[in-house]
Amino acid sequence: MVMLKDDERLDYLLAEEMRIIQSPSVFAFSLDAVLLAKFVYVPIQKGKIVDLCSGNGIIPLLLSTRSKATITGVEIQSRLYDMAKRSIEYNGLDLQIQMIHGDIKEMPKQLGHGKYDVVTCNPPYFSTPNKDEINENEHLAIARHEILCTLEDVVRVSSQLVRQGGKVAFVHRPGRLLDIITLMRQYRLEPKRIQFVHPKPGKDANTLLIEAIKDGQPDLKILPPLFVYNENNEYTSEVNEILYGK
Numbered sequence: 001m002v003m004l005k006d007d008e009r010l011d012y013l014l015a016e017e018m019r020i021i022q023s024p025s026v027f028a029f030s031l032d033a034v035l036l037a038k039f040v041y042v043p044i045q046k047g048k049i050v051d052l053c054s055g056n057g058i059i060p061l062l063l064s065t066r067s068k069a070t071i072t073g074v075e076i077q078s079r080l081y082d083m084a085k086r087s088i089e090y091n092g093l094d095l096q097i098q099m100i101h102g103d104i105k106e107m108p109k110q111l112g113h114g115k116y117d118v119v120t121c122n123p124p125y126f127s128t129p130n131k132d133e134i135n136e137n138e139h140l141a142i143a144r145h146e147i148l149c150t151l152e153d154v155v156r157v158s159s160q161l162v163r164q165g166g167k168v169a170f171v172h173r174p175g176r177l178l179d180i181i182t183l184m185r186q187y188r189l190e191p192k193r194i195q196f197v198h199p200k201p202g203k204d205a206n207t208l209l210i211e212a213i214k215d216g217q218p219d220l221k222i223l224p225p226l227f228v229y230n231e232n233n234e235y236t237s238e239v240n241e242i243l244y245g246k
Helices: 031-039 058-063 078-090 104-111 138-144 151-161 174-186 237-244
Strands: 009-012 019-022 048-052 070-075 097-101 116-121 162-172 189-198 207-214
Touching (some): 019 078, 031 189, 031 237, 048 151, 058 097, 070 078, 078 097, 104 151, 151 162, 151 174, 162 174, 174 189
Antiparallel strands (some): 009 019, 162 207, 189 207
16 A cells, blocks of 8 residues: 555556656656666666656666666655655565655765766756746746756766766756766766657657766767657657557
């Protein structure tokens, strides 16, 4: 049994035999998080993974299906932290995944420098807008806008947490690509793999997946583009497989 609060619901995690607590007014995961969890390299057997800006725990839950590594999620919003914790317990994963309620900027001090094999983050995409432009729903505003952490915070903290030779992966917007690469190199993260995600063939990319190695050698691969929908507005076979399995 799981305790649901207010307008929360228990959703199936698509291809996985798992459930996740969601709330339309607080947080529901997007395709971006699912794509990042599929894109990033993870050690299969052992290791340590940390996911920053975890929201309701979607990325730690999905990564647990690909790796036996210990996974730590970090979320600053108490309501989302609570949802993630209950989802992890519901799925019987509390021995593999732990959630921390805290600010990512405090994590190098709290968790230690260079201790993680992989760092993932689906950060807020938009720079802080004027007050009248911010979503009136505080939970959604913090998840979408750089109110409590900036892109530089995310890159700097990721670099501090990951070990030398470890991997850092983000999902973001293509418009921030140069900012991301500039900041990654500033903080000793060498971009190694990039994939652009397009709504459908013929449309501009609207999502970017990028993975870097701490102190890696320059050698960037641009992967084939990923299209979400086909001409009939149905999921492409690639996305269908990511979401629902083979």
